[in-house]
Amino acid sequence: MIEFTPNVQKGSDPLYIQLYKSIRLEIQKGHLPAHTKLPSQRQLAKHLNVSRNTVDIAYQQLSAEGYVKGIERKGLFVVPLNQDLFFPEPKQGIFRTEETSATVTPARFNFRYGEVDLEHFPYKQWRKYTLESIHRENGDLFLYGDHQGEIGLRKEIAHYIYQSRGVRCLPEQIVVGAGTQYLIELLCKLIGTKDSYAMEDPGYNRIRETFQHAGVSLSPIPLNDQGIRVDKLYESNANVVYVTPSHQFPTGVLMPLSRRNELLEWAKNVDGYIIEDDYDGEFRYVGLPIPALQGIDHHEHVIYLGTFAKSLTPAARISYAVLPQRLLSHYSENFTHLQQTVSRFHQYTLECFMESGDWWRHLNRTKTRYKSRQQTLLRALKTHMPDLHVSGNDSGLHVIVEPNLPLSEEELIRRAESLGVAVYPTSIYYANEKPATSQVLLGFAGLSEETIEEGIQMLKKAWYHS
Ligand SMILES: Cc1ncc(COP(=O)(O)O)c(C=O)c1O
CATH class of the missing domain: 1.10.10.10 (Winged helix-like DNA-binding domain superfamily/Winged helix DNA-binding domain)
Structure with a gap:
């Protein structure tokens, strides 16, 4: 048989x-x-x-x-x-999948930083321009594009950052890239890995790791209530510094003009570079917008970084760097072998979106919505947990809270989690010093006002049992 x-x-x-x-x-x-x-x-x-x-x-x-x-x-x-x-069993522990919004079971109230408002994303317009990009007349988009990014998109970005952030540049100075981390890696190559780098402490952990992996020497520089301490920067002997002057990440400190001038003076004295990461500079809800540091730099020391991760969606992976002229010539002479990392279809879609005016409408609505979400969050915290200390009110899309309880950061997170509330650690952002008291970070961009209100009431139950 x-x-x-x-x-x-x-x-x-x-x-x-x-x-x-x-x-x-x-x-x-x-x-x-x-x-x-x-x-x-x-x-x-x-x-x-x-x-x-x-x-x-x-x-x-x-x-x-x-x-x-x-x-x-x-x-x-x-x-x-x-x-x-022939068919080996996969070994446990070799493959580590990072926790992303796609892999983590969502908590009922997820105060995750890095989310955006998905309910009001301009789906219709984005779809329309995406479809346009996949047209025979746009056959070019199916081929390799400009290594620096589509010139049409760079023109739109130059216009936008001038109007909105006071950044003065030509489209030729802009390099588009798939994410801020990618651009930081590129900058390390451009500036050189033998130079001495510094960054704010606390600061964004992913950027710190990016510098470390690039093999550069990196000094953590403490902050005070005006942002990075320039006296400590001199002591460090660094000649390149990464800063977030609009909203220091994660503390939210806004760098005043006096400190900005001190920092620019430092860059002039050491003949170095300031990497200004303006990741959510658009989201300032009180007073007038504070222009970017790049706009007041007259000596070509500032490299400006921007991203569409907060203002549009992190999934598009569209970020950009504005290079000062002296770095630009080095880039043009030695780095044109690197192909552009962002899809031409996405670049074209964003270009149409910006050119049509849909971008400004989207941005204005988003700002209004995030402002109300922030106000709702601050109000709910004040009403339900009046003893709790809130900082970073000036941050665009998150706040930091210290509940003044004899509990570790881990325990605060665990207790919240037990009632379906996800809150996040701040200790990961510290290189040397740690926060004096236990605190956690709450992002609010992806949550409706009702969810924020309910989530804070639940957090109160988790922490104060009432
Ligand atoms: C300080 C800082 N810079 C930049 C970004 C954005 O990075 P990307 O442009 O790679 O999405 C973030 C995102 O959370 C951030 O917190």
Whole structure:
């Protein structure tokens, strides 16, 4: 009796190859266990309606590779094999998947930083421009594009950051890239890995790690209520510094003009660079917008970084750097071999979105919405937990809270989690010093006002049992 039916079809590989591969796979998977007798050539040929010659060649090949062995006058038998060699079980612990919004079971009240308002995303317009990008007339977009980014998009960005952030630049100075971390890596190569780098402490952990992986020496510089301490920067002997002057991340400190001038003076004295990360500079809800540091730099020391991760969506992976002229010539001479990392379709979509005016409408609505969400959050915290200390009110999309309880950061997070509230650590942002009291970070951009209100009431229960 023939107990298996190898998969052979006319039209693809020669039949003997298909037959040989099919039996080999059955043996490797263990479906034809050791010592199983294969059907005779005549039987199998008849069963499959193929010639005996086809079966003969397939059997010869299996025999030559040691999958089967002939025993005189008895037939062909499967040889014992170690199946693990063919289909090894994946080893536990080798593959570490990072926790992202896609992999984590969402908490009912998730105060995760980095979310955006998905309910009001301009889906219709984004879809329209995306479809336009996949048109025959835009055939060019299917090919490699400008290594610096589409010139049309760079013109839109230059116009936008001038109007909104006071950044003065030509589109030719802009380099588009897939994320701020990618751009930081590029800057390390451009500036050089032998230079001495510094960054704010606390500061964004992913950027710190990016510098570390780039192999540069990195000094953590403490802050005070005006932002990075320039006296400590001098002491560090660094000549490149990464800062977040609009909203220091994560403390939310806004760097006043006096400190900005001190910092620019430092850059001039050491003939160095200031990497200004203006990641959520758009989201300032009180007073007038504070222009970017780049706009008041007259000596080509500031490299400005911007991103659409907060103002649009992090999924588009569209960020950009504005290079001062002296770095730009080095880039143009030595780095044009690097292809652009952002899809041309996405770049084109964003360009149309910005050009049409949909961008400004989206931005204004988003600002209004995030402002009300922030106000709701601050109000709810004040009403339900009046003893709790809130800082970072000037941050665009998150606040930091210290509940003044004798509990560790871990315990605060665990208790909140037990009632379905996700709050996040701040200790990961510290390189040297740690926060004096336990605190956690609450992002609010992705939550409706009702959810914020309910979530804070639940947090009160988790922390104060009332
Ligand atoms: C300080 C800081 N810079 C930049 C970004 C954005 O990075 P990207 O442009 O890679 O999305 C973030 C996002 O959370 C951030 O916190």
